[in-house]
Amino acid sequence: MVFRKKDIFFKTLEELADLIQETVDRFAAAVNSDLNDVTEFAKEMKVYEHKGDQLAHMIFTELNKTFITPIEREDILELTKLLDDVLDGIEACASRFDMYHISKPDAIIRKFGDVLRRSALEIKAAIYLLTQKKLLAMQTHCVKLNELENEGDDLMREGIKNLFQNVKDPIELIKFKDMYERLEETTDACEDVANTLQSIIMRNS
Numbered sequence: 001m002v003f004r005k006k007d008i009f010f011k012t013l014e015e016l017a018d019l020i021q022e023t024v025d026r027f028a029a030a031v032n033s034d035l036n037d038v039t040e041f042a043k044e045m046k047v048y049e050h051k052g053d054q055l056a057h058m059i060f061t062e063l064n065k066t067f068i069t070p071i072e073r074e075d076i077l078e079l080t081k082l083l084d085d086v087l088d089g090i091e092a093c094a095s096r097f098d099m100y101h102i103s104k105p106d107a108i109i110r111k112f113g114d115v116l117r118r119s120a121l122e123i124k125a126a127i128y129l130l131t132q133k134k135l136l137a138m139q140t141h142c143v144k145l146n147e148l149e150n151e152g153d154d155l156m157r158e159g160i161k162n163l164f165q166n167v168k169d170p171i172e173l174i175k176f177k178d179m180y181e182r183l184e185e186t187t188d189a190c191e192d193v194a195n196t197l198q199s200i201i202m203r204n205s
Contacts, residue, residue, distance in 0.1 A: 008062050009069060009076055010131035016055050016083045017127035023048040024120035027090050028113035031105040038097040045094035052087035056080050071130075075200050082193045086123070089186030090116070096182060100175040108159035108176075112152065112183040119148045119190040126197055135201045142201075145194035152187030156180045 027045065035041050059080045063073055096102070105113075126141035159180040167173045 009059060009066075012055055012059050012062075013076075013079065013083070013127055014131055016052060016080070017124040019048065019052055019055065020083060020086050021120040021124045023052075023087060023090050024116050027094065028117040031109050031113040035097055035103045035105065038101065038103055042095045042098035045091045049087045049091035052084050056084040071200060071204065075196070075203075078196050079193070079200075082189065082196055083123070083127075085189045086120075086186065086193065089182070089189045093179065093182050093186060096175075096179050100179070102175060102179065106176070108155055108162070108180060109183065111155055112180070112187075115148050115151050115155065115187055116183070116190070119145055119187060122148070123190060123193055126194070130197065130200070135205055138197050138201055142194040142198050145191055149187045149191035152184045156184040 023045065026048070030041055059076065063069070063076060066073075069076055097105075122141045122144045126138045126145075129135070129138045129141070160177055163173050163176055163180075167176070
C-alpha cells in the first residue's frame with residue numbers, strides 16, 4: 001500500500017513537470033513568431049493551466065488520504081503549489097497578449113520565452129531526480145534555475161529601459177511594461193521551485 005501511494009505522488013509530480021515543459025515549449029514557440037490569433041492562444045494556454053490544476057488537486061486529495069508519504073507531506077504540498085504557480089504564470093502572460101491585443105511579440109518577450117523554456121527543462125530534470133531519490137544531483141539544476149531567474153531580472157531591466165527611451169505612446173509603454181514584469185514574475189516562480197527543492201535536499205541528505 002505504501003509503495004502504491006509513493007508512486008502516485010512522484011508520478012503526478014513528474015506529470016506536472018512534463019506539463020510545464022509542454023506548456024512552456026508551446027508558449028516559447030508561439031512568441032517566437034507573430035500571433036495570428038491572440039484569443040485562441042490565450043485559450044490554449046488556459047487549457048494547459050487547467051490540466052495543471054487537475055494534477056495539483058489529485059495530489060492534494062491523495063495527501064488527505066495518505067498517512068505515509070515518500071517525502072515530508074509539507075514538501076509535497078509546497079512543491080505542488082509552486083509547480084502550479086509556474087503554469088498559472090504562463091497562463092497569465094498569455095492572457096495579456098489577448099487583453100492588450102499584442103500580436104507581435106518583441107525581442108525581449110522572445111528572449112523571455114527562451115529563458116522560461118530552459119527553466120522548464122531544469123525543473124523537469126530536477127523533479128525526475130527527486131522521484132529517483134537522487135537528491136544531491138538536483139543541486140546542479142537548482143543553481144541553473146537561480147541563474148536563469150537572474151537572466152529574467154536583467155531582461156526586465158533592459159526591456160523597461162528600452163521602453164522609456166524609445167516608446168512615445170504611453171499606452172504601448174504600459175502594456176509592454178506589464179508584460180515584461182509578468183514574465184519576470186514567472187521566472188521568479190521557477191526559482192521558487194528551485195528554492196523548495198534545495199530545502200528538501202538539506203532536510204533529507
